[in-house]
Amino acid sequence: MKKIILMGRSECGKTTLTQALKGEKIRYHKTQYTNYFDVIIDTPGEYVENRVLGRALALYAYEADVVGLLISSTEDYSLLSPNITCLVNREVIGIVTQIDQPEGNPERAKEWLKLAGCSKIFFVSAATGEGVWEIIDYLKEDSDVLPWEKEVSGV
Template identity: 65%
Template sequence: MKKIILMGRSECGKTTLRQALKGDTIHYHKTQYVNHYDVVIDTPGEYAENHTLSRALALYSYEADVVGLLISATESYSLYPPCVTAMSTRPVIGIVTQIDHKNGKPAQAEEWLRLAGCDIVFHVSSYTGEGIWQILDYLREDGELLPWDEKTAQQPRNVLSTKN
């Protein structure tokens, strides 16, 4: 599985997405420092919000295979300048979070991510699970089986041909 670093402002859903990607129980947890997990690097929102701290994001991105720029569907503005993805030496994907929020505007959030330079944009709800498997599929390495692949591989081949 490719390692991803999650970047975005405070409360945009980075830690919640990390919990959903790992299949953990969703609960609020304030990220106060950079956390390294097996395939996810979770960063504090203050790093993206503060010009001085944002330099650390550039350094930590070298430890990942993919950069994930997150923006909530509930945002009223974007932190990301146009074409910011050109600054990265890693592939950068956009992730629109909180798409199930009643006041969310996922299409607007996607436009901001595309303006930032993201060619690939995922829409996710960490609570309903919508879009989570698409991110996992994107992060999958060649030949790697994910949990739903393993279940399919374990089913007998002749189960579908039981009609008489």
């Protein structure tokens, strides 16, 4: 499985998406530092919100195969600069989160991610599970056998 680093402002859903991708029960947890899991790196939102700390994200990106930029569909503005994806030499995907929220505007968030430089964009709701499987399928490599596939194939 390709390793992904999740980046976005505070409360955009990075840790919740991490829990959903890992198949865990969703519970609130404030990320205080960069968390490394098997194939997911979860970063604090303050790193995107603070110019000085933001430079660390480019360095952390070297630990991953894919960079995931997250924007919640409920955000009123984007903190991501136009064409920011050129700061890393990794594939960068966009992830619109909280698409199940009635006050959300997923299309606006999608446009902000496109402006930032993302060409591949996913729409997810960690609460309902919508879109989570598409990200897992995208990160899966040919040689990967996921836990639920082991039972079916008998591996």
